[in-house]
Amino acid sequence: MPDYQVPLATPYALGDLQGCAPSLETLLARLPLDVPLRLVGDVVNRGPASLQTLRTIHAMGTRAETVLGNHDIHLLAVAAGVRKKGKSDTLDDILAAPDCDVLLTWLRHRPLALFENGFLLIHAGVLPQWTASQVIDLAREVEDQLQGPNWQGFLADVFGNASDRWHDGLRGIDRYRVVVNALTRLRYCTADGVMDFKTKEGPGKAPDGFMPWFDVPGRRTAEVTVVCGHWSTLGLVMRPDLMALDTGCVWGGKLTAARMAADPAQRTVVQVDCPQYCDPLG
Numbered sequence: 001m002p003d004y005q006v007p008l009a010t011p012y013a014l015g016d017l018q019g020c021a022p023s024l025e026t027l028l029a030r031l032p033l034d035v036p037l038r039l040v041g042d043v044v045n046r047g048p049a050s051l052q053t054l055r056t057i058h059a060m061g062t063r064a065e066t067v068l069g070n071h072d073i074h075l076l077a078v079a080a081g082v083r084k085k086g087k088s089d090t091l092d093d094i095l096a097a098p099d100c101d102v103l104l105t106w107l108r109h110r111p112l113a114l115f116e117n118g119f120l121l122i123h124a125g126v127l128p129q130w131t132a133s134q135v136i137d138l139a140r141e142v143e144d145q146l147q148g149p150n151w152q153g154f155l156a157d158v159f160g161n162a163s164d165r166w167h168d169g170l171r172g173i174d175r176y177r178v179v180v181n182a183l184t185r186l187r188y189c190t191a192d193g194v195m196d197f198k199t200k201e202g203p204g205k206a207p208d209g210f211m212p213w214f215d216v217p218g219r220r221t222a223e224v225t226v227v228c229g230h231w232s233t234l235g236l237v238m239r240p241d242l243m244a245l246d247t248g249c250v251w252g253g254k255l256t257a258a259r260m261a262a263d264p265a266q267r268t269v270v271q272v273d274c275p276q277y278c279d280p281l282g
Helices: 021-028 050-059 070-079 100-108 132-146 151-157 172-185
Strands: 012-014 037-039 064-066 114-116 119-121 225-228 237-239 242-244 254-259 269-273
Touching: 021 050, 021 254, 021 269, 050 100, 070 100, 070 151, 070 172, 114 132, 132 151, 132 172
Parallel strands: 012 037, 037 064, 119 225, 225 242
Antiparallel strands: 012 254, 114 119, 237 242, 254 269
């Protein structure tokens, strides 16, 4: 399986930032100095300082790596002129910045999934049929499109709810849509991997026949620890096979970091309280 070189210090994984740069600075002050950072995506949007957040992570160089979340891909599509801004978007500061092209080029070259030291880092979820190695391979197919010369055209076509299930015969844009939908949007699916994109509430609100993607029996990524965000109503979940770290920073919850230690007992959690920038009921 593709793997990154294990850093000298054990990294900390961070939950969704969504443009909350002040909370990021507060959290960084509580972490070991210069510790490697792994971010689960959605680094921008809805919070008050998307540009500052992006600049901070970009300036860290190889110390910090982030996978792409749905809000990050949305930013790229808005910048490409193929998707309209939403009413709650806070992306204007990035789009008007003198270093916009530099930042977006860097963002466009971020991975969709990372595998490191037994941890699979993605934004949202993985389908039960996929192994960790397959997730990395499929992510790289999408990354090739995002980093290629026709990336704007790719983003014009890749959004859509109709591509809600995987089969090995998928090709072209339908294949890419399923990969993007799973890795950046998935919360619930059926036992055979049909995805639901409507329900955002916690597990008690699962639609009939659906369950959290990480609870599907026989999930083929159960042998590694999946690190993810995206699901703020789920909250912090720390299991041997799962670290779910979106604790609703932008909604007035907490920003969470967790140590990516091989021994689950050593996965220290560090949290800071966050101002409420968005109304969960709005």
